[in-house]
Amino acid sequence: MSLNKNMRIMIVDDYNTMLRILRNLLRQLDFLNVEDATNGEDALSKLRREPFDLIISDWNMAPMTGLDLLRSVRGEEKLRRIPFIMVTAESKTENVITAKQAGVSNYIVKPFNAETLRAKIGSVFGGH
Amino acid sequence: MSTSDNQTPALHIDNAQGYLDRIIRELHALGNEKKQPLVTVLEYLSQHIRLTREEIGALKPGGENFLSSTADELEEIVAETGRAANEIMGAAESVEAVAVGTDPKTREALQMAATRIYEASAFQDITGQRITKVVRALQHIESRIEALTRACGDALAKSGHAEVPRSDDALLNGPQLSKNAATQSEIDSLFDSMDMPA
Numbered sequence: 001m002s003l004n005k006n007m008r009i010m011i012v013d014d015y016n017t018m019l020r021i022l023r024n025l026l027r028q029l030d031f032l033n034v035e036d037a038t039n040g041e042d043a044l045s046k047l048r049r050e051p052f053d054l055i056i057s058d059w060n061m062a063p064m065t066g067l068d069l070l071r072s073v074r075g076e077e078k079l080r081r082i083p084f085i086m087v088t089a090e091s092k093t094e095n096v097i098t099a100k101q102a103g104v105s106n107y108i109v110k111p112f113n114a115e116t117l118r119a120k121i122g123s124v125f126g127g128h
Numbered sequence: 129m130s131t132s133d134n135q136t137p138a139l140h141i142d143n144a145q146g147y148l149d150r151i152i153r154e155l156h157a158l159g160n161e162k163k164q165p166l167v168t169v170l171e172y173l174s175q176h177i178r179l180t181r182e183e184i185g186a187l188k189p190g191g192e193n194f195l196s197s198t199a200d201e202l203e204e205i206v207a208e209t210g211r212a213a214n215e216i217m218g219a220a221e222s223v224e225a226v227a228v229g230t231d232p233k234t235r236e237a238l239q240m241a242a243t244r245i246y247e248a249s250a251f252q253d254i255t256g257q258r259i260t261k262v263v264r265a266l267q268h269i270e271s272r273i274e275a276l277t278r279a280c281g282d283a284l285a286k287s288g289h290a291e292v293p294r295s296d297d298a299l300l301n302g303p304q305l306s307k308n309a310a311t312q313s314e315i316d317s318l319f320d321s322m323d324m325p326a
Contacts, residue, residue, distance in 0.1 A: 013253075015210070015252070015256060017214060020217055021217070021253075024220075025246055025247075028239065028242075028243055028246075059299075059300075060300050065300070067296055089303035090300070090301060090302070091303075091310040095299050097322065106319070107319050108315075109309075109311070110303070111250040111253075112250070113247045
């Protein structure tokens with residue numbers, strides 16, 4: 001199954017460096033339709049205004065964490081089907097369990113590489 | 129003077145020592161030989177309080193703002209490494225732009241190099257989170273020292289108990305030490321083992 005390279009992706013992280021890394025790695029994977037947000041609130045506001053096909057979010061942010069963003073997204077009919085990949089340094093077992101229970105689509109531990117990012121996006125959309 | 133939750137005035141260490149010294153002076157003036165064991169005990173307590181005050185005072189090396197200025201230094205490291213990481217990525221983006229006009233083999237090699245630079249630039253995010261954890265620990269220690277220098281008795285005892293994070297806050301631990309951190313494959317195994325709808 002080939003991925004739609006025109007899909008609209010929302011990337012969320014409070015570190016501008018990480019947003020830039022994600023944007024560059026996605027561009028190298030030919031995903032050019034990328035928007036960003038620096039926290040969960042900012043992301044949620046943009047998600048409610050415009051359609052997106054994928055959310056890639058950090059966990060540890062303020063004022064709204066990535067986990068809270070995930071729960072909000074899964075709680076809104078209009079947004080709940082958007083695949084959500086958590087990209088975070090939080091790698092404890094309870095973190096993965098909590099995220100999974102909240103409906104995360106996949107989970108990437110920082111630091112990560114381009115191949116992991118590509119593989120997880122592919123996995124979320126049913127390809128490999 | 130600060131007060132505890134039930135509005136009982138907190139007892140200050142210097143006050144306590146003052147009361148003890150006053151009792152010792154008045155006992156000396158009584159002239160009763162039976163008082164001597166009690167005076168000895170009180171003098172011992174007074175000396176103990178004096179030493180405790182000196183030890184608490186020594187917890188602040190380098191002046192009042194030692195810990196907060198150290199935290200500021202660490203936050204500056206985060207900002208500096210952020211600027212450096214962005215400069216490095218800017219250079220990598222320039223390399224990629226140049227690579228577009230080169231032959232396929234050169235282009236691929238330059239793009240792979242740029243990818244490695246982007247991946248490596250994640251150090252700033254990871255180190256930034258680690259330093260933020262240290263800054264929070266310093267701020268906590270500083271607040272505890274402030275409590276110690278201001279109070280004693282019940283207030284002193286309470287100051288030794290750190291607040292335990294609750295609910296989702298307990299999940300915000302930041303990057304794990306290398307020896308404790310789960311690998312991506314371990315995360316994948318755990319993730320795939322949970323039979324829950326995504």
